[in-house]
Each structure stands twice: as structure tokens, then as C-alpha cells.
Amino acid sequence: MEKTVSVWMATCEPVAYAGLTDNIETDICVVGAGIAGLTTAYLLLKEGRKVVVIESRHIGAGQTQRTTAHLVNAHDDFYSEIEKIHGEAGIRVAAESHTAAIARIEKIVQDEQIVCDFRRIPGYLFCPPGQSNDILDKELDAATRAGIAGLEIVGRVPVASFDTGKALRYPNQGEFHPLKYLTRLAEIIQAVGGKIYTGTAIKKAKDGARVTIETENGPKITANAAVIATNTPVNDMYAIHTKQAPYLTYAIGCPIAKGTFPSALMWDMESPYHYVRTQPLNENQDLLIVGGEDHKAGQADDQEARHDRLEAWARERFPAMEPVKYRWSGMVMETTDGGAFIGKNPGEKNVYIATGDSGMGMTHGTIAGLLLTDLICGRENSWASFYDPSRKPIAGKAIRKFMSENMNVGWEYLKDWTSFGDRPDVEHLENDQGTVVRRGFQMVAVYRNSKGNLHEHSAVCPHLGCIVHWNNLEKVWDCPCHGSRFDADGKVCCGPAISPLKLLPTTEK
Ligand SMILES: Cc1cc2nc3c(=O)[nH]c(=O)nc-3n(C[C@H](O)[C@H](O)[C@H](O)COP(=O)(O)OP(=O)(O)OC[C@H]3O[C@@H](n4cnc5c(N)ncnc54)[C@H](O)[C@@H]3O)c2cc1C
Ligand code: FES
Incomplete structure (x- = not known):
């Protein structure tokens, strides 16, 4: 599994339950115990429905433990931009739903007395040096049309060491400790009659009047409806994966004396952009969390340098920060039109999906x-x-993004299949490193373990056949096409692939 540890993972014990051992029947089966799956399970239980949750790893083990957990109704893709795709009616839905989501998290925290450092704080959007601030006025107008109240342009962000120039201030945003929230939610789900099985991966969800869910270990679940909340849907081969693209994003956490950095969220408009918040650490210190340096998954090999660049960016602006304590990375799914895909899986009756987080x-x-x-x-x-989830990219901007992301997939496929691999000299591969080499028509993912033994797998991603790339920061294989990830031993970390990389007989014991 991934090597880096986020501040949330370091400050909240992982929670796991027993795996599924027998066939079961239920009303609703939710697959995936991240924020999407567990929120859905919790709210369905509140409606009196019978709910079972299936999770391949442990609670929050996907991207929810790797997030930075800004809770915003500001839009990452900007209301001024997504209005060109969805019109004013569309941005009003986006603003209303993100506002309602923050309010619902706040209500759950209050109703269930969840101790997870939730607080309401303002957010600030600013431009990088040299860029015109007109874009802030444009965003202010569009976000106001979307229905967000109380926005204002201020002279700069409230940080003494960082003169950003004008910034757009969003009131009533939020932040919390995502794993403390989620692990408590899991306990509440169990306490009110929901059942959670961890260490149980699904292989297939077969639609019908009753949905049948097959698990890797054998037992089946039969349900009236299934919700596939696996971040990227593992039950869908093509339809959704052509409309969203996997990007890796990086974060660092540095202690900073309390009071040096205000309680606020901040993000800029650089490409790729930076995002900043704090998290209470101890009596005297907060943790300053800075994220950014995004790139398409499997299409960069300078992961460590990206953390260094983030640190340099942050240190120049926040010189009071102490040495970096946490470094981590994770994946976001960018959709072609800025909205997630939530609803019935295209063409199916009783299988629902939640994907396309768009950061x-x-x-x-x-x-x-x-x-x-x-x-x-x-x-x-x-x-x-x-x-x-069945909507098509209809507006010009969404169509252009759809075309460019899918041409990129085609290019990666062709380029990798006609190449010699990353670095053909396996003899020089250091311990705990991987590389892809060509042997005749075969592309081989070679990993040298900590004892010096070579582990060899087919480098062909079992989803749709692209060639995986080594990620030396997380010590995993990343697929550049739709974001499948495999650990050094070829096991699936995240889909859409559901089967491992094929083990080759040349693997050394
Ligand atoms: C560095 C970083 C910063 C981010 N910052 C923000 C932010 O500030 N604000 C924000 O709103 N979002 C942010 N995001 C995005 C956000 O964290 C994710 O979109 C969100 O956590 C996804 O939640 P999820 O429930 O959809 O998926 P996940 O949390 O990934 O949950 C999916 C679950 O499904 C399980 N699973 C997968 N396959 C199977 C299978 N076959 N069978 C059973 N279970 C399976 C996984 O183990 C996992 O636990 C950030 C992400 C990253 C990486
Ligand atoms: S994730 Fe689709 S081919 Fe690898």
C-alpha cells in the first residue's frame, strides 16, 4: 500500500471490523467506507433502511485519509468557468449543494457529538504575482449569481508575512479532521444497526430487480440497491472513465506557533494551484498544511521534488513554519464539467455510483x-x-476537456506500448525501487524488494491494457490512463482495476 502517512493517519488509529464470511441479504449494500460511502450509509439508516457496508481495506483507507479536508462552497473549477457549461441554473445547484453539504457535516457533528475539530472559517482566493485581479471580480459576480451570500473583495489575506494583494473572501467555509469524523461515523452506523465488513473487496455488482454483489473471497450480498462509493467506480468499464481523469496531488504539514497563521482556508490561481489551511496540533502549535503540485497520475517521476517545491513555496511565504513533519500524496478525479457523477450507474436500474470528486x-x-x-x-x-452520471459533455469547454483527456489516454497507451520501458538496466535498480522494461513483446514491471530480490509482474493494467508506471514516493504502480494503482507486489490499491498485475514466473523468492 502507499508509503506516505498524512497527519490524519498519524493522529487517528485505523479502524477495521471483521470481514464477510457468509452470503447475506440486505436492503442496501454500500461499497466503500470513505466519506461518500459512510455518509450514504448513515443517512439511509436514519430513514430506517437496512444497510450493509463492504470495504476492501479499513475505514477511510482510500483518499479520505489523504485529503486536506477544506470544506468549501467556493468552486475549485470556478463558478465563472462552470457557468459556461451549466448556465446560471447549474451553478445555483452547485452552490446550493456544496453549501448544504457543509451544513450537513456540521449537523452530523453536532447531533452525534463527534469530536473532530470541525469549525467554520473563512476562505480566501487570490491570484499569483503578475496575474490581473480582474478574475476575482468575475468570480465574485458568478458566485453571487450562484447564490453565495456575503462574498467580498479584501485588500489581502490576513497573514502578515504574505502580501497576496486583493483576495476574494468566502464566509462560512469549514474544516475538520476527516478520519476522526469518519471513524466515529462508522461506530454510529454499527450502533444503529448497520453492518460494516472490512477487508472485503468486491469483484462485481450485477444489476437486476435484486442486485448481486460478488466479493473477492467468495461470499455474495443480495440487495434491493447497491451504492458503489469506491472513489472511482470499480463496476464500470468505460462510461464514467472517459469523462473523468485521475490527478495526483501533494501535501506537506509543518508545525507553526499558534496565532502565526489565522483560522482560514486559502488557495491561489496558479497552475497547478496551492491550497493552505491549519490543523490544531497541540497547546502551542498548529500544523500548517500546504498542498498542490498536481499532475496527471502515472505521468511524472519527480514526486519527491514536488514536495520540495511545495516546501520552498510555503517557506518563502510563511517563514515562521518549522521543518516539515508530514508529507503525503493522493488522487483526485477531475471531471470534464466540474460536477461529480452521483446517481444511477449509466444503463442500470438499482446500482448507484458516487465519483468524480473534482478535488x-x-x-x-x-x-x-x-x-x-x-x-x-x-x-x-x-x-x-x-x-x-449519464450526462454527456455538451458545452464547448466540457467537450474540449473530454477530447484532450481521452487523447492523452490514447497517447499514453501508444507511447508506452512502443517504448523500451522506463529504464532497461535492471541490474542498477536499487532496493525498494521499480521500473518497467520491455522483453520482446512483453512489458514487465520489475520491483527490487528491500532484500534485493526482483519481483516481476506484467506491466499491463488489467483495466484496459495501459502500461503502469513506478511511483517512487508511494512505492506503487500507477496507471496513467484511468488511475488504477497497484502495490509493489501487484495487488490492487484502487480501481477501476479489480484484479492484480499478473505475477511472472521470473519473480525471485
Ligand atoms: C491531497 C488531497 C487533498 C484533497 N483536498 C481536498 C479538500 O481540501 N477538500 C475536498 O473536498 N476534497 C479534497 N480532496 C478530495 C477528497 O479527499 C476525496 O475526493 C474524497 O476523500 C473521496 O472520498 P470517497 O468516499 O469518494 O472515496 P475514498 O475515500 O477513496 O473511499 C473509497 C473506499 O472504497 C474502498 N474500495 C475501493 N475499491 C474497493 C473494492 N473493490 N471493494 C470494496 N471497497 C473498495 C477503498 O478502500 C476506500 O476506502 C483531496 C484529496 C487529496 C488526495
Ligand atoms: S486504469 Fe484504465 S487502463 Fe489502467
């Missing part, structure tokens, strides 16, 4: 809980068509 998965995951609960309970929801 806003804390709120999109909570929106999934609210929207899917309505859909499953047969209620109208005015957000449904905006988030419909």
Missing part, C-alpha cells in the same frame, strides 16, 4: 449521501440532473 470530495461525498438517499427512497431531488 471537492469532502462536499461531493456528502452531497452523494444526501442525493442518493433521496433517489433510493424514491424522492425527487432538484440536484439529480446536474449530477446525473
Whole structure:
């Protein structure tokens, strides 16, 4: 599994339950115990439904433990931009749903007395040096049209050491400790009658009047409806994966004396952008969390340098920060039109999905809980068509993004299949490193373990046949096409692939 440890993982014990051993029947089966899956399970239980949750690893083991957990109704893709795709009616749905998601997290925290450092704080958007601030006025107008109240342009962000120039201030944003929230939510789900099985991966969800879910270890679940909340849907081969693209993003955490950095979220408009918040650490210190340096998954090999660049960026602006204590990375799924895909899996009757976080998965995951609960309970929801997974990229901007992401996939496929691999000299491969080499027509993912033995797998991703790339920071194989990830021994860390890289007989014992 991934090597780096986020501040959330370091400050919250992982929670796991027993795995599924027998065939079971239930009303709703939720797959994936991240924020999307557990929020959906919790809200369905509140409706009196019988719910089972299946998770391949442990609670929050996917991207929810690797997030930075800004809770915003500001839009990562900018209301001024997504209005060009969805119109004013669309941005009003986006703003209303993200606002409702923060409010729902706040309500759950209050109702269930969850200790997870939740607080309401302002957010600030600013431009990098040399860029015109006009874009802030444009965003202010669009976000106001979207229905967000109380926005204002201020002279700079409230940090003495960092003169950003003008910034757009969003009131009433939020932040929390995502794993403390999620692990408590899991306990509550169990306490009110929900069942959670961890260490249980699904292989298939077969739609029908009753949905059949097959697990890797054999037992099956039969349910009236299934919700696949595996971050990227493992039950879908093509439809969704052509409309979203996997990006890796990086974060560092550095202690800083309390009071040096305000309680606020900040993010800029550089490409790729930076995002900043704090998290209470101890009596005297907060942790300053700085993220950014995004790139398409499997398409960069300078992961460590990206953390260094993040640190240099932060140190120049926040010189009071102490040495870096945490470094981590994770994946976000960028959709072609800025909205997540939440609703019925295209072409199916009783299988639902929640995916396409677009870097806003804390709120999109909570929106999934609210929207899917309505859909499953047969209620109208005015957000449904905006988030419909069957929607097509119809506006010019979305079509261009759709074309460029899919041309990129085609290019990666061709380039890798006609190359000699990353670095053909396996003899010089250091311990705990990997590389891809060509042997005749075969592309081989070679990993030298900590004892010096070579582990060899086919480098062909079992999803749709692209060639995986070594990620030396996380010590995993990343697929550049749709984001499947495999550990050094070829086991699936995340989909859409559901089967491991094929082990080759040349592997040394
Ligand atoms: C560095 C970073 C910073 C981010 N910052 C923000 C932010 O500030 N604000 C924000 O809103 N979002 C942010 N995001 C995005 C957000 O963290 C994610 O979108 C969100 O956590 C995804 O939640 P999820 O429940 O959809 O998926 P996950 O948390 O990935 O949960 C999916 C679960 O499904 C399980 N699973 C996978 N396959 C199977 C299978 N076959 N069978 C059973 N279980 C399976 C996984 O183990 C996992 O636990 C950030 C992400 C990263 C990486
Ligand atoms: S994730 Fe689709 S080919 Fe690898």
C-alpha cells in the first residue's frame, strides 16, 4: 500500500471490523467506507433502511485519509468557468449543494457529538504575482449569481508575512479532521444497526430487480440497491472513465506557533494551484498544511521534488513554519464539467455510483449521501440532473476537456506500448525501487524488494491494457490512463482495476 502517512493517519488509529464470511441479504449494500460511502450509509439508516457496508481495506483507507479536508462552497473549477457549461441554473445547484453539504457535516457533528475539530472559517482566493485581479471580480459576480451570500473583495489575506494583494473572501467555509469524523461515523452506523465488513473487496455488482454483489473471497450480498462509493467506480468499464481523469496531488504539514497563521482556508490561481489551511496540533502549535503540485497520475517521476517545491513555496511565504513533519500524496478525479457523477450507474436500474470528486470530495461525498438517499427512497431531488452520471459533455469547454483527456489516454497507451520501458538496466535498480522494461513483446514491471530480490509482474493494467508506471514516493504502480494503482507486489490499491498485475514466473523468492 502507499508509503506516505498524512497527519490524519498519524493522529487517528485505523479502524477495521471483521470481514464477510457468509452470503447475506440486505436492503442496501454500500461499497466503500470513505466519506461518500459512510455518509450514504448513515443517512439511509436514519430513514430506517437496512444497510450493509463492504470495504476492501479499513475505514477511510482510500483518499479520505489523504485529503486536506477544506470544506468549501467556493468552486475549485470556478463558478465563472462552470457557468459556461451549466448556465446560471447549474451553478445555483452547485452552490446550493456544496453549501448544504457543509451544513450537513456540521449537523452530523453536532447531533452525534463527534469530536473532530470541525469549525467554520473563512476562505480566501487570490491570484499569483503578475496575474490581473480582474478574475476575482468575475468570480465574485458568478458566485453571487450562484447564490453565495456575503462574498467580498479584501485588500489581502490576513497573514502578515504574505502580501497576496486583493483576495476574494468566502464566509462560512469549514474544516475538520476527516478520519476522526469518519471513524466515529462508522461506530454510529454499527450502533444503529448497520453492518460494516472490512477487508472485503468486491469483484462485481450485477444489476437486476435484486442486485448481486460478488466479493473477492467468495461470499455474495443480495440487495434491493447497491451504492458503489469506491472513489472511482470499480463496476464500470468505460462510461464514467472517459469523462473523468485521475490527478495526483501533494501535501506537506509543518508545525507553526499558534496565532502565526489565522483560522482560514486559502488557495491561489496558479497552475497547478496551492491550497493552505491549519490543523490544531497541540497547546502551542498548529500544523500548517500546504498542498498542490498536481499532475496527471502515472505521468511524472519527480514526486519527491514536488514536495520540495511545495516546501520552498510555503517557506518563502510563511517563514515562521518549522521543518516539515508530514508529507503525503493522493488522487483526485477531475471531471470534464466540474460536477461529480452521483446517481444511477449509466444503463442500470438499482446500482448507484458516487465519483468524480473534482478535488471537492469532502462536499461531493456528502452531497452523494444526501442525493442518493433521496433517489433510493424514491424522492425527487432538484440536484439529480446536474449530477446525473449519464450526462454527456455538451458545452464547448466540457467537450474540449473530454477530447484532450481521452487523447492523452490514447497517447499514453501508444507511447508506452512502443517504448523500451522506463529504464532497461535492471541490474542498477536499487532496493525498494521499480521500473518497467520491455522483453520482446512483453512489458514487465520489475520491483527490487528491500532484500534485493526482483519481483516481476506484467506491466499491463488489467483495466484496459495501459502500461503502469513506478511511483517512487508511494512505492506503487500507477496507471496513467484511468488511475488504477497497484502495490509493489501487484495487488490492487484502487480501481477501476479489480484484479492484480499478473505475477511472472521470473519473480525471485
Ligand atoms: C491531497 C488531497 C487533498 C484533497 N483536498 C481536498 C479538500 O481540501 N477538500 C475536498 O473536498 N476534497 C479534497 N480532496 C478530495 C477528497 O479527499 C476525496 O475526493 C474524497 O476523500 C473521496 O472520498 P470517497 O468516499 O469518494 O472515496 P475514498 O475515500 O477513496 O473511499 C473509497 C473506499 O472504497 C474502498 N474500495 C475501493 N475499491 C474497493 C473494492 N473493490 N471493494 C470494496 N471497497 C473498495 C477503498 O478502500 C476506500 O476506502 C483531496 C484529496 C487529496 C488526495
Ligand atoms: S486504469 Fe484504465 S487502463 Fe489502467
